[in-house]
Each structure stands twice: as C-alpha cells, then as structure tokens.
Amino acid sequence: MSAGGEHLKDEGTRRQVVLAGGIAGLISRFCIAPLDVAKIRLQLQIHSLSDPASHAHVTGPVYKGTVSTIKTIIREEGITGLWKGNIPAELMYVCYGAIQFTTYRSTTQLLAQLDRFRAPPPVESFISGALAGGVATASTYPLDLLRTRFAAQGSGEHRIYGSLLSSVRDIARHEGGRGFFRGCNAAVGQIVPYMGLFFATYETLRPVFASVSHSDVLPLPAGAGDAAAGMFASVLAKTGVFPLDLVRKRLQVQGPTRVLYVHRNIPEYRGVFRTVALIYKTHGVRGLYRGLTVSLFKAAPASAVTMWTYERALKLLQDYEVGVGIE
Template sequence: MASEDVKTSESAVNTIVNLAEEAKLAREGVNAPSHAVLSICKSLVAGGVAGGVSRTAVAPLERLKILLQVQNPHNIKYNGTIQGLKYIWGTEGFRGLFKGNGTNCARIVPNSAVKFFSYEQASQGILWLYQQQTGKEDAELTPVLRLGAGACAGIIAMSATYPMDMVRGRITVQTDKSPYQYRGMFHALSTVLREEGPRALYKGWLPSVIGVIPYVGLNFAVYESLKDWLIKSKPFGLIEDSELSVTTRLACGAAAGTIGQTVAYPLDVIRRRMQMVGWNNAASVVAGDGKVKAPLEYTGMIDAFRQTVRHEGFGALYKGLVPNSVKVVPSIALAFVTYEVVKDILGVEIRISD
C-alpha cells in the first residue's frame, strides 16, 4: 500500500509540474479557448490533490468512524477512538488502519475536484444573478448565497461519485474474518451490480444528498465568510495585509468542518446503515455466536431513523462522532488550504475567495 501511495504522489507531482509548464506557455501566446480549458483542468487537479491529501492524512479515523456507525449493538468491538484504533492495529496490523483508503481516494479525488470546481462555477453564477437583481455591480456574495453555492457543489459531486462511496463503505467495514471478501473497488462494484442490481449502488443516496446540503454548504459558507471577515476587520492584529497565513486558513477550515459535520452527522450514520442493506455477509451484522442478531432491513430513510432510535436510542445517530470530529478538523482544513496552495503553484488566476 505504501508503494501505491508513493506512485500516486509522484504521479500527482508530475501532473502539477506539467500543468505549470503548460500554463507558462499559455501566458506567452495560447488562444483564449485553450487557456480557459487549461484553467479548468488546473482547477480540477487542485481540487483532486486537495481531496487525496486530506483524506489519506486521516484514513485510520475515517475507517474507525464507519466501523462505529455500523457495528452490531449485540457484539460491541469498538468502544471509542483510542480503543478502536488499538483493536484494529492488534487484529489487522498497520494495513488495517488504511483499509479502504485506496478506494476512498479513488472516490474522493474526483469528488473533491468536481466539488471545488462546481462551487466556483455556482458561486460565480449566483453572484451574477444577485448583482443583476440588486442592480449593484460591486455586490458581493453573502453567507447565505455562499451556503447555496456550496450546497449545489455538494449535490453535484455526491451524485457523480456515489456508487464509489457506497462500495467504499462496504470495503472499509469488512475484515479478514468476513465470510465474503471484496477484492477491490471494481470487484465490489461489479459484485453489487450483479447480485443486488443497479439500484443497490445508490442505497442511502437520499440521506446523503440531504446531508451534503448543510455539510458542504456550511463548509464553504463558514470558511469563506470567516476569511472575508478576518481580512476586512483585522481583529486582534492577526491580519497585516489582504493575505491570510496558512495557519489562519487552517483555523478557518477547522471551524468550518466542525460546524458542518456536527449538523449533518446523523444523516451520515443513516446513509452508512442503508448502504449495508442487502449485504448478508457484512461482518458488522454478525454477532459473536455467528448468528445474525439484528438484520439490517430498512424500507427507507425515515424507517432507518425510526428503527435506529427505537432499538439503540437517540445517541446511536452520533456513533463515531468523536473520531469523526478529530478527523474533520485536519481533513477539511487541509483540503481548503491544499486547494489554494496548489492553485497558487499552478498559477490559476481565480481563487474561491474571488
């Protein structure tokens, strides 16, 4: 796995270098359409790199969160963040901490690329409509408008990559003792498609879309609005010019991620549980005696909420919140900062704050 990560990193660096060289040529005399296409490609690459870096950095916590979300209440294996990580290390070793990360990156790289690019396009379109409506050419995006642009970006990115997210959840949950093993993302996709049908690839899509509206929307709205406020008000003498330091931007991203994930977390739990429906060999639904104590069968999102609260209490909607909170702070912060830094390296003229 380490070698695969190194190869992926080298490939990403080479892509960035090539795009930077092409950008230099573009500034020296390439026509406008070619320059526009190059700018779009660079923006997508920046978003993809941001997603890959941020998710790999917190992969062990991401896996533990999912295991906590879907574990059987009759066979508790993971009782908390530290105990859960130690249990994974003891039973599966170092590789167990990163199980499913390759599939996760295969999903999050295009998801992040589409999300950041969609936000830029949506925010530009919404700003133009707002300026036309108010008659003020110098009008700026409000926090509510940024929330709307972020929600649009989240829905587009989630829908485009949802099947990969679905199988990533199953690969993350399985262990070496699972009766049936998915060998990888494509094997999982083909197996689910063959055994459960095309609709199975979109199990849990509705709570995902509903959850992504406040989650991604708040991420972008809080991050951009907080940055804008810091630049304009210059509180506590933190800002000396119009540029924020990397540390300050990391803090803005951490605040944005914490608020967004807290609001949307129950929907993420329901999404994961719905994704496990139909997977009879999932390790999470098999109790210690080998018998299925609580089969995962939901008729829909509302039923999943109702059954979860009735059988396990309201607190079950926040299972895995602690490792997720620890994960979200560096993950979202790294994603935003990496995106802006890579765009600076590539020489992209437009940044999300603009």
Template sequence: MSGSQTGRGKWQWENAVAGAVAGFATVGSMHPLDVVRTRFQVNDGRISHLPTYKNTPHAIFTIARAEGLRGLYAGFYPAVIGSSISWGLYFFFYSRAKQRYHKNRSGELSPGLHLASAAEAGALVCLCTNPVWLVKTRLQLQTPLHQTRPYSSLYDALRTIVKEEGWTALYKGIMPSLFLVSHGAIQFTVYEELRKATVFFKSGRNRNDDADDVLTSLDYAFLGATSKVAAILFTYPFQVIRARLQQRPNSVGIPRYADSWHVLKETARFEGIRGFYKGITANLLKNVPASSITFIVYENVLKMLKSTRPQG
C-alpha cells in the first residue's frame, strides 16, 4: 500500500473516531429530551399505556415524579451505543464518499455531490443500526402502565423481540428510516455550504481547507445548529411514522400499525398535520444544541488527531 493510500485510510479512521466521540457527548447531555420526544411522537390519544403530557416541561416533571431518573434515561444504553456507532460510521462513510467523488475532480465538491455523499452514508448507517434504535424506542415507551413484561436490558429486549416476533421485527420502521436519510443529507449539505460561506466571509478565501485556521468553536456551534433546524423541519414526519411503527405489539402480539402507509392514513385521519409534528418542540430543544455539541466535538477532535500526524 502506498504512503498516500495509508494516509487516506488513516484520515477515514480519524473521521470515524471523531464522529463516535461526538455522538457519545451528544447523547449523554440530551437524552431526557429524547425520551419526551418519543413519547409525544407515539401518543395519538388512543393508547392507554402512555400518560398525556401538556408540554415538554410537564412531560419531564411527570416522568421524573412517576418513574424517577430511570424514566428520564430509559433506553440510554442503546442510545449511547447507537449514537456512537452511527456518528462514527456516518463520518467514516461520508468522508470515503467525498474522497471517491474528489478523485476525478479539481476544487470543491458541488452541493449535489455533498448531498449524494451524505445520502450514501446515511443509508449504510441506517441498515447497520436499525435494531439498536428499535430497542431504544421500545425501552423509552415502557411505563408503569404497560401490561406486558418489560424488557430488563438491551440484550433482553433483543432476545425477546427475536423470540416473540422473529428477526424481521428488528427492522421495523426501516422504510421511514431510509427516507430519513434525507435528514442527514440535508443537514450535511447545509453545513458544508454554510461552512464554506463562513470561511469566505471571515478570511476572503473560498477554500474549505482554510477552516481549521479560521473557524472557532462558536462558528461550529452556529453551523451545526442552523443545519440541524433545516433538516428537522423537512424530515420530522418520518420520525413520527418510524416511532409509531416501532412500538411493541400488545399483549396478544398485535401491532398498533401494520405499515408506514397505515400510520400515514391513521395519523392524517385522526390528528391532521399536527399529528406529524408531535414532539417537535422537545426534538428541537434536544437536537439543535446537540448538533452544536456534536460538531464542536467532531471538528476539535479531528483537529487534534490531524495535529498528531507525522509530518512529511
């Protein structure tokens, strides 16, 4: 293997490590809002085992009072595992895709190629991690009102799901998850374009590789938050559809919804357009600052790893 090939491989793993560290930091700081968001998303007013919450603060207070800290951190371990793996794989696949598109081109990639790189990375990550997100969702929806035996751990949840519902159940919600690939694609495209614009604004140079010398953690926080808001507004209904599909079947094994089309029809019929945006306040409160944290950590860890490379 040539020196340049070795360098490219190391660069990809640096992206993976930086992404995994960023994902872990994000989940640890924002998980209670993720629990609240998931419970809002699936509560269509006709499910008996979920309490009714007035708003995000009321939900946090009610969960803390009724279920304690365990309730606010339900599904934390699969969330940590899933987020760390997802971000690590995402940045790894994303950097590889960009590198591949760069081979026969000079200068910066176009927005379309950034979009294609992000979509490719998102689809691969989705196929790898769907079972972990399924378990996270189900653990977050376990309340004292459940009539079925609760899952005691990530392993118990995986074993029980496979035993009671079969291997295919681990991929419930995969279709809206694949549509949600557009979330990452939109976010990374907006991030990259704003990043270039910010570098140009601050330095007068339209070069993305000047970012390390020009951009600060505050800039990365702004870029991460802005790109996240854009992605959430466009793709949030797919998150609601996925969460509703991933609910645990009732005590006799009958799922609440048959497929994505069933969720779409039932939600539109009984709840209207607002039903597709349930929990978006908690989602914004969680993901906008979380995205800022992610990109601050990612860019700074990546900068640190670059500085340790041997020169020459």
C-alpha cells in the first residue's frame, strides 16, 4: 500500500480491503499456528535452561529451543497439539486483518488530505500503522487471550477449557468482563510501536524490492517483493518490542487457572511495569527475550504470507469487480 495521495485508487474500496485483509489473516494464521503455539509455551516457561536445579522439581515439560519444543508437543499431545487455540486464533486473525487494513487505509487517506501540511511518507506510514494496530488489537483482544489460554493448556485430563463457548462462560463467571482483557495494556503498548515500525519499514522497502524483482539482475516470482518487504519489516519491529509481547502472554494466563496450565509454576504478576521489573530481577535481560527466536521464525513468514496474500487478494478482487462491472 502507498502513503502517497496520488496512488489512493490503488488502495481499493473499503469492501475490497476488508475482504482482502480477512483472507490474509485467515491463511497466515493457519500456516504459522505451530510456531505460535511453540512461542507461547516458551514465553510462559520461567525456569532457567542453563541451570538444571531451577527446574529439578518442575511439574510439566521443559522446552529447549523451537524444534525441540515442537517435537515435545507432538510426542506428548499429538500433531493436533500444534494447532491448539486455532479456532479463536482464526477468528482473531480474520477480524484483526480486516480491521487493521481498513483502519490503515482510512488513516492514510485522511493524512493525504492535509496537502502541504503532510508529513513525509515514512511518518505517515508509521502513524497509520500504529493507529491500525492499536484499534485492531483492542477490538480483538478477548480472542487473543483465549488463543493464548488454549495454547497454554495441556491435553486430556489436563485440559482447562473444553470448548470455545465453555471458556467464554468460565472466564465470565469467575473473572468477569475484565478477565477477557488481562494484559491488554501491554498488548496495545506493544502493538502501537510495532505496527508503526512495521508499516513504515514495509512501505520504504516495498518499492525497493519491487524494482529488484522486476529487474533482469535478480528476477523474482510475482509478489516476492511484497513478501520480502513484509519479512524484513516484521523482524525489525518484533525485536524492538518483544519484551512487551512476553509480558502480555504472562498476564493473559493470570487468574484462577494460573497454576493449571502446562507450566504449573507461572508466578503471579500484576501490572505491566511490575511484571517487567520482576522478570528482569529474577532472570535479567535474557528473561525478557525468552522465545524471541521462535517469535522471529513465526513473525517473518507470517508477515510475508500476510502481505503477499493481502496484495494478491486485493488485486484479484479489483480485477474481478472491474470484470463484472461492480463500482
């Protein structure tokens, strides 16, 4: 997408953007679900891997690395364990994608109307991306919390929630409406700079990769430039705000079910700053980046798939509506 006012027609109609965003979220989520489950398990693991004494009496699995975590989940919970929480996650990604791209498009168009008072394109992209991420995250947060709790629970007799409906009823009954928004402050605090950096970087790199992919020096498949720009933008942005993502996951599993997940020794955390301080005090800076490797493994392909699918879906919808005469 372009921040330039002269290219607004290429952004598509609101209907096209909503559909393309939803399709991009749906496909992206299914592809990266196993990495997402592995990331959540590693983020919730508090014992030190370098100190065997710290997990000598831990009840539950001890995960060591991305591949090892995936293998352990398959061995102990079956292949379906890698898609735990996929139903609320799919709902979240579809809604998130539709809201995110719609908000981004609308904000970009509003900023373009400032004429001579307009900010530079990277700044416009940062503002539009930050607002889009904040609105989409707050709107879909309960689904994000449910996704985390399903991914964190065990199988068989160790399951906490039997279904999506029962989980909603249980949280509402025992934790109230606020229970669905545990860690929301950390989520919004993370996603605003993340999406701002992501879209600013994406919009800057996209034309560069596009020119390379169309050159004779390094010809690439159609859409490869969008995917590459999305991947690089995601890695940069994710690394910068990762501690808040970890804090969000720790806060999401607080409440009466805290000691019932796969990791039974999750401490009680209260508030974003207190959680950051406690993690730093007990595990240092490395503790704030636990699960970063798998997060980058997940974020890079997820963003590449999302942006490639979005751009392709939007183009197909535009061509289809032009062909059938829809205005």
